Amino acid sequence: MSSSPATAPIRAPFDLHCHILPAWDDGPKTLELSLGMIERALKAGIETIVATPHVGRAFRGVEHPAASIPAGVERLQTELDSRGLGVKIVPGAEILLGSVDLRREGGILPEWTVGGMKKYALVESPYGSWPNFGNELLYELGRRGVKPIIAHPERYVDVQKDIAKIETAVRQGALLQITAGSILGQTTKEMQNSCFQLLDAGWVHLVASDAHNNSHAWPGETIKTVEKRVGSARARQIFEDNPRAVLEGQSLARQAAPEKSSSGLGRLFGARRLRYKKQRKGPRGCDAPFACFCCLFSCHFRFSLQQQNSVWQERMYN
Ligand SMILES: [Fe+2]
Numbered sequence: 001m002s003s004s005p006a007t008a009p010i011r012a013p014f015d016l017h018c019h020i021l022p023a024w025d026d027g028p029k030t031l032e033l034s035l036g037m038i039e040r041a042l043k044a045g046i047e048t049i050v051a052t053p054h055v056g057r058a059f060r061g062v063e064h065p066a067a068s069i070p071a072g073v074e075r076l077q078t079e080l081d082s083r084g085l086g087v088k089i090v091p092g093a094e095i096l097l098g099s100v101d102l103r104r105e106g107g108i109l110p111e112w113t114v115g116g117m118k119k120y121a122l123v124e125s126p127y128g129s130w131p132n133f134g135n136e137l138l139y140e141l142g143r144r145g146v147k148p149i150i151a152h153p154e155r156y157v158d159v160q161k162d163i164a165k166i167e168t169a170v171r172q173g174a175l176l177q178i179t180a181g182s183i184l185g186q187t188t189k190e191m192q193n194s195c196f197q198l199l200d201a202g203w204v205h206l207v208a209s210d211a212h213n214n215s216h217a218w219p220g221e222t223i224k225t226v227e228k229r230v231g232s233a234r235a236r237q238i239f240e241d242n243p244r245a246v247l248e249g250q251s252l253a254r255q256a257a258p259e260k261s262s263s264g265l266g267r268l269f270g271a272r273r274l275r276y277k278k279q280r281k282g283p284r285g286c287d288a289p290f291a292c293f294c295c296l297f298s299c300h301f302r303f304s305l306q307q308q309n310s311v312w313q314e315r316m317y318n
Contacts, residue, residue, distance in 0.1 A: 016149070022034040038080060067109075098137065130153070196229060202234070223239060
């Protein structure tokens, strides 16, 4: 598969993070619901979906072993083929960091990786934040030749407060996948802002749906927003070239630097806020004699974000 010409409209035929398997985790409960998602995906221009059931988390009292994912994908693909629905389902997983031993003697299981190729693995944090041990585990993956893809970094409270929290992982070679619904502001303002900051920083490699049901946005619905933010060269990489490379088990090409967008007061203030965060001092980013007041305000702010996050996650996943 080759890249489309630079003048062609950008397409988004791939979704690399989707809970599409029926009656599996917190995704669709029945085959009919799963097929309903596929029909909407087709309308949104999707051609290939990576099924990424949760690994390391039990839902509805059941935790399906990673080894059973390829068989689940095959069953769904058979159903799609028999109905003439032209979407290809590729096996994958969403690994909960810390739940499986990425340092195990036998190495990385193919079932943990995209297409079973042991080249890329989608990982998520067990908390509403990016844990300090996260980078160590990503390093372990990298040491075994597997590139980690960090799912929805915009969801983590500490990344929302300062995207620099995820910088080390990116510098070490992890890919970032942000979620279409977050970009469109369908979740919280904090998640949307975080997406924009990550895009502006040039750290985003992929946009996926993380769909669990038929209310989630598909990547194609965000092309205009992302293109406006990073320019067409980088947007084409995000929607076409990068996911294609991941699916083929190839390395990503050198990433185009995001083009400066033309306007936007929000963007201006966002950039200023980032600069301020880099300059600030102390654990809470404030100096005496205001430290106490700032600490109180910071704690309150963090607590509010966590509450909003848990309300959102409950709404989306239950
Ligand atoms: Fe997910």
